[in-house]
Amino acid sequence: MAPLTIRQYGDPVLKQRTRVVEEIDGKVASLADAMLETMYAAPGSGLAANQIGVQRRIFVYDIGEGARTIINPQIVESDGEWTYDEGCLSVPGLSWEIVRPNAVHLVGLDLEGNEVSIEATELEGRVFQHEMDHLDGILLVERLDEDQRKEAMKALRSRTLGLPARDPDGLSSLLSM
Numbered sequence: 587m588a589p590l591t592i593r594q595y596g597d598p599v600l601k602q603r604t605r606v607v608e609e610i611d612g613k614v615a616s617l618a619d620a621m622l623e624t625m626y627a628a629p630g631s632g633l634a635a636n637q638i639g640v641q642r643r644i645f646v647y648d649i650g651e652g653a654r655t656i657i658n659p660q661i662v663e664s665d666g667e668w669t670y671d672e673g674c675l676s677v678p679g680l681s682w683e684i685v686r687p688n689a690v691h692l693v694g695l696d697l698e699g700n701e702v703s704i705e706a707t708e709l710e711g712r713v714f715q716h717e718m719d720h721l722d723g724i725l726l727v728e729r730l731d732e733d734q735r736k737e738a739m740k741a742l743r744s745r746t747l748g749l750p751a752r753d754p755d756g757l758s759s760l761l762s763m
């Protein structure tokens with residue numbers, strides 16, 4: 587299977603809240619496979635289903651410790667504060683220092699339908715929060731402070747929407763999710 591097209595900033599699918607997965611069947615497993623392939627090809631460290639146009643509450647990630655798929659995720663607790671230079675595969679080539687909670691407790695289901703419960707900090711915790719935002723129809727540009735936001739809008743306006751921007755140095759690619 588070839589990697590799928592990642593929906594880009596401006597695509598309305600990224601602004602919609604995704605729906606709960608009612609049944610974890612073979613279709614969900616194939617979707618997770620396609621999402622992982624697309625994420626690795628990008629490359630990125632996380633990907634939410636609506637980034638490939640599927641309005642379901644699923645995300646995949648790999649922060650260097652192997653691929654995982656989380657279905658119907660929820661953050662039940664968060665704590666602390668951590669600043670991280672965060673990028674998004676749907677807003678390629680740009681990244682911003684964003685402050686979010688450092689530690690989060692995520693619960694959800696895996697592909698076998700088993701409950702998962704993960705206490706994560708730093709990069710893993712950041713991926714969880716970024717992907718949860720995607721599933722709720724929120725993009726990282728909505729997490730910027732006023733100055734960052736002005737700059738971001740300028741950068742985004744200068745682009746032709748629909749054409750993914752290249753990141754010639756690949757600087758932000760590994761931070762993207």
Ligand SMILES: [Zn+2]
Pocket residue numbers: 673674675676716720762763
């Ligand atoms: Zn993203």
